[in-house]
Amino acid sequence: MQRPYHHGNLRAALLAAAERTLREQGMGDLSLRELARQVGVSHGAPRRHFPDRQALLDALAESGFERLGEELRAALDAAAGDFEARLRATATAYVRFATHDAALLELMFAGKHSAQAGRLHEAAERAFAVVFELICEGQRDGALEAGDPERVGLLLFATMQGIAALRTGGIVAADRLDELVAEAVARFLRGSGA
Amino acid sequence: MQRPYHHGNLRAALLAAAERTLREQGMGDLSLRELARQVGVSHGAPRRHFPDRQALLDALAESGFERLGEELRAALDAAAGDFEARLRATATAYVRFATHDAALLELMFAGKHSAQAGRLHEAAERAFAVVFELICEGQRDGALEAGDPERVGLLLFATMQGIAALRTGGIVAADRLDELVAEAVARFLRGSGA
């Protein structure tokens, strides 16, 4: 039996294939035509769902933020212990995502997004809402100094992003990541005593 | 008068044009043929100096590390004041480089370098030697806890890299960078008292 003329849910299939290729081969080797081949459609078909390559990348970034949000929330929900332990669990989850899907993360923060900045920004805010709440909790408990939670979050976020970059750049081995995250979090709290 | 058949120093001209294009348009729009056009040479000429595109990118990364090293050293040499002030000046210079040449920096740490990893790694070590010495000085002075200087440097480096990423991703405005660096450095030292 021939494959039906209509794929069924080509859009989702393309996004899935793209995410896999992105993880295994990086962004340079991501080609619309190759994705079409993998999914078994003609080279012109993706155009119905993504007017151009950038649209595909934007969609990838958006779905990436959704998954990131889920993973952060799951990590925090599963964490037990004091504030530092909960913060460390969340930070570790972020770094795991950032290193496991490095190319995708780069896409998410690429800034090169065409006119869709609105959707993406909302998706990003949803993803980081968990962390934001966690920081507010820390400030109430006195583990973190009071002040603009966004400001504190920025520095913490920057540190985690940087630790992930250490791995991506091949500067540290994967098995040192958890240790680095733990030290960074501990140090951060030590420098933030209320 | 026609341009002479031989360009004279095509390699350097290509690197210069590439660095400019990289800064103004990003890595996606960096094409060997376009560079050849800008320099006034045929599309096949660059091949004599860079066997493929990746070779050009590797060379760019290497020269980038050299310039980064110079800028870090210059910033540190020009800095006056106590250890924190000197560290802040160096960190600020790094973030300035990382945000002014974001695409180039991404290239430098891309990890995708073909077999030339050796040369690049040496260039990177030379560039960061200044920071390494500065950290050792801090440990002698007691401003930083004793311990593996590389370990301390990694966390500091990660934080600066992350702050630069905040700017690159459009999360913070350029005029907040210095302030963020200053706070990060201060916080780092507060969490590292010997």
Added chain:
DNA sequence: CCACAATGATGTCAACGACAACATCGTGGG
């Protein structure tokens, strides 16, 4: 002074993104 290495020019090929024209499917109004 000339043969040769270094450097640049020209031509070609396959892959890609963008686009247009055409084909197929399913669904809802008449």
Added chain:
DNA sequence: CCCACGATGTTGTCGTTGACATCATTGTGG
């Protein structure tokens, strides 16, 4: 019931790119 139309997929084409092969020019050392 059916068929017109919109949604979706196909095929063909164009311009650009990176890689490669072959040829042209230049300067230099034996």
